[in-house]
Amino acid sequence: MNATILGEAELIERFLSAPTAENYAMLFRVIAPQVVAFLRVRGCDPPLAEDISQEIMLIVYRKSSELRDRELFRAWLFRVARNALLQHRRSETRQVQTEDIEPRLRSHREPGDDLLLAFQFDEWMSALHTDEREIMTLRFVEGLEYHEIASVLSLPLGTVQWKVFHSKRKLMAQFGVTQGVQNARH
Amino acid sequence: MHGIDEETWLAFLDGEAAPGVEGHLRWCVECAETVEQLRALRGTLLAEARRLRDAAGISEARMEQMLDACLEQLACDREWTPQQATYLLRSLLEPFCGAGAAKTITELTIRKSASQGFDPAGWRLFVGNLSRNVESICGIATGRLIARAGFSLSVGSA
Numbered sequence: 001m002n003a004t005i006l007g008e009a010e011l012i013e014r015f016l017s018a019p020t021a022e023n024y025a026m027l028f029r030v031i032a033p034q035v036v037a038f039l040r041v042r043g044c045d046p047p048l049a050e051d052i053s054q055e056i057m058l059i060v061y062r063k064s065s066e067l068r069d070r071e072l073f074r075a076w077l078f079r080v081a082r083n084a085l086l087q088h089r090r091s092e093t094r095q096v097q098t099e100d101i102e103p104r105l106r107s108h109r110e111p112g113d114d115l116l117l118a119f120q121f122d123e124w125m126s127a128l129h130t131d132e133r134e135i136m137t138l139r140f141v142e143g144l145e146y147h148e149i150a151s152v153l154s155l156p157l158g159t160v161q162w163k164v165f166h167s168k169r170k171l172m173a174q175f176g177v178t179q180g181v182q183n184a185r186h
Numbered sequence: 187m188h189g190i191d192e193e194t195w196l197a198f199l200d201g202e203a204a205p206g207v208e209g210h211l212r213w214c215v216e217c218a219e220t221v222e223q224l225r226a227l228r229g230t231l232l233a234e235a236r237r238l239r240d241a242a243g244i245s246e247a248r249m250e251q252m253l254d255a256c257l258e259q260l261a262c263d264r265e266w267t268p269q270q271a272t273y274l275l276r277s278l279l280e281p282f283c284g285a286g287a288a289k290t291i292t293e294l295t296i297r298k299s300a301s302q303g304f305d306p307a308g309w310r311l312f313v314g315n316l317s318r319n320v321e322s323i324c325g326i327a328t329g330r331l332i333a334r335a336g337f338s339l340s341v342g343s344a
Contacts, residue, residue, distance in 0.1 A: 019306070021257060028253045037242035050244065050252060057256050062263070065310055066337045119241070121234045140235035146200075161196050168227055 012073045016064060024061055031077060032057055034142070038081050041141055052088055056081050075151035078142060082152060127174045132167045139164055188217060199224060265342040268309065272296065275316065275336055282324045291319050309341040 006014070008030050015023040035056050039049035059080050067076050121141070125133045131153075138149045146164070150157045190207055198204035199221070211218045244252075266274070272292060279288040299312040313336030321329025 021260075024260075025253055025257070028256065029249060032249055032252060033243045036244045037239050040242035041238060046244070050248065054252050054256060057252070058259060061256070061260055062338065062340070065306065066333075119234065119238045121231075121238050124231070124234075136231075137235075140231045141239055143235075158193075161200070162192075165196055165199065168224055168231075171231075172223055172227055 013070065016067065016070050016073065019061065019064065027060075028057060031060070035077070035081050038078060038142060039085060041137060042085060044085070048088075052081075052084050056084050059084075072148065072151055074144060075148035078138065078144065078148075079152045124171055124175065128167050128170060132163055132170070135160060135163050136167050188214060263340050265340045268341055271309070271336070271339045271341045272312075274339065275313075275332060278335055279320060279324075279328070279332060282328045283320075287323065291323065292316065295319050306341065309339075310337070313337055 006026070011023070011027045011030055015027045032053055035053040036046075036049050039052055040046065044052065056077075060077065063080075064073070064076075067073060125136060128136060134153065135149055138144045138152060139146075144152065146160045147157055149155070150160045153160070188210060190210060194204050194207060198207040211221060276288050276292045279291065282288075283291070295312060295316040299308070299315045313333060316336065317329045317333035320332045
């Protein structure tokens with residue numbers, strides 16, 4: 001059966017109800033690219049993003065039976081992805097004896113190998129605090145709903161809503177509004 | 187802001203109906219302008235995020251390679267029989283409550299849970315029940331340990 005005929009929600013439901021290799025493969029084709037994008041957007045180069053994605057997709061197969069609320073599959077998936085990335089960064093940090101993870105990753109970014117640097121989105125996000133940046137990226141790039149973001153980051157729903165609103169106000173104040181921002185860049 | 191509470195503004199900006207806000211926007215130029223700017227910003231963010239997401243994808247060929255590698259690895263995963271998996275959990279439990287209690291809890295839980303057999307759904311039910319039973323006797327941490335161990339086992343039919 002062609003995965004594109006079924007929506008993502010149906011594929012998730014199918015896989016969780018019957019975790020067969022066929023259902024897994026159909027779901028894989030839809031969500032693996034999202035996982036790779038999640039990692040690329042957070043500074044991983046393509047080979048690393050693919051390696052970590054593969055680990056995450058194995059966890060999806062092995063651990064999804066633990067998921068209590070099927071509606072929160074996407075939130076669970078990105079929480080797993082986030083934890084895998086943090087774990088990778090921690091192990092990398094231990095290897096190079098660096099103190100702070102976030103600034104280190106950002107300082108190592110070079111135009112040639114960093115996807116984000118080619119995009120306006122990065123410039124906007126750099127105006128925000130780390131937590132706001134993460135919330136806005138989950139909201140707009142991963143397309144998560146507020147309750148899903150709250151679940152991924154273990155935050156109260158109201159906090160997420162408020163931070164999205166506050167971040168937008170900040171962006172408006174910092175860059176002017178949309179057309180102006182776009183014109184300045186392009 | 188202008189007599190409208192924050193929660194109502196947030197709900198309105200998320201597309202929920204808020205007659206009070208709509209009425210306010212008809213005469214308040216300042217708020218109408220801010221709302222319009224926020225909506226425009228949202229549209230721009232969405233468009234830029236979509237471009238970024240598209241650029242961050244992978245080729246179909248590479249994805250198929252990743253899928254093949256995952257399926258190959260999963261095929262190597264060991265599948266336990268229900269008896270083996272139950273024995274493993276019982277062995278894990280013994281240091282916490284003693285061999286006798288571990289045996290009793292496990293057997294009682296099997297009687298309670300295994301009427302539908304140990305297909306994957308039956309196994310999940312058994313592990314959930316065992317975890318709760320263990321929790322009531324040995325504490326939350328041990329119950330959770332049993333749940334984590336049980337759910338991580340791949341169990342096939344006997």
